[in-house]
Structures are given as structure tokens and as C-alpha cells.
Amino acid sequence: MTRSQSARRLATVVGVIAALVLGFGSIRAAAAWTAASAPLSVTPDSVASLQSKLADEQNRSAALQQQLDALAAQSSDLASTLEAARARIGADTGHAQDLAAQLKAAKQRLAKLQATIAAANRASQASAAAVTVVQSAATPAPTAGGEHGDDGWGGGDD
Helix, strand or coil: CCHHHHHHHHHHHHHHHHHHHHHHHHHHHHHHHHHHHCCCCCCCCCHHHHHHHHHHHHHHHHHHHHHHHHHHHHHHHHHHHHHHHHHHHHHHHHHHHHHHHHHHHHHHHHHHHHHHHHHHHHHHHHHHHHHHHHHHHHCCCCCCCCCCCCCCCCCCCC
């Protein structure tokens, strides 16, 4: 090996070692700078404290789950009640349509009955007028010389 090759290899090894030392030093400086700019003034929670908080959150989560289950049950009850109401509305609609048809038929019968009553009234009035005319012609005239209020048929007007 020649001297220049050995010198190059030695320079390369020295350069690599210098780069490693420089990198390690940069990392240490950055860590020190970060620690200086953000000191830990608040100590972290202890394990027991964290476990206590976890238990509290688990209890809260269980309570919320029970509330959700209760709401789901109420929602199911409301859905079944709503379905029953819809069925009832459908049945009531059919019943209302039947009643409307019955009312229409009753109105038609009432109109026929009123027409029949009106015709009977007209016929009754016409026959009453005819009977009145016949009765007035058949009544005998009062006799002269009777007392005031005497209808000529005898009997007293007491």
C-alpha cells in the first residue's frame, strides 16, 4: 500500500469519528436546550392516582351505558306505541269512512222523508180545505127570533 492511500484511509476514519462526535454533541446540546426551555415544574401523577382516575372514568362509563340502555328501551317503547297509534289511526280512518257513508245514506233517507212529509202536509192542507168547504155548505142557517148566542140547537149557553 502506498502512503497516499493510507493517509486517505486515515483521514476518512478521522472524519467519520469527528462526524460521530459532532452528531453526538449536537444531540446532547439539543436535549439540554429543550430541557431548559420546557422544565418539568409539575410532577407527573402517581400510578395510584392514575388508577383511581381510571376507575372513576370506568364507573362513569358504566353509568352512561346504563342511561343509553334505558334510552334505547324507551325508544323501543315509543316506536311500538307509535306503530300502535298508526294502526289505530288506520282503523279509525276506515270507521270514519263507514260512518261518512252511513251519514250520507241517512241524509238521503231524511231528504226523502222530508219530501214525503211535505207532500203529505200539502195533501192534508188540500183535503182540509176541501172538507172545510163541504162542511160550510152543509151547516144549516140559524132561525130568526132566537136569543142572542142561540145556535138553534137547543140547550143552554150557561
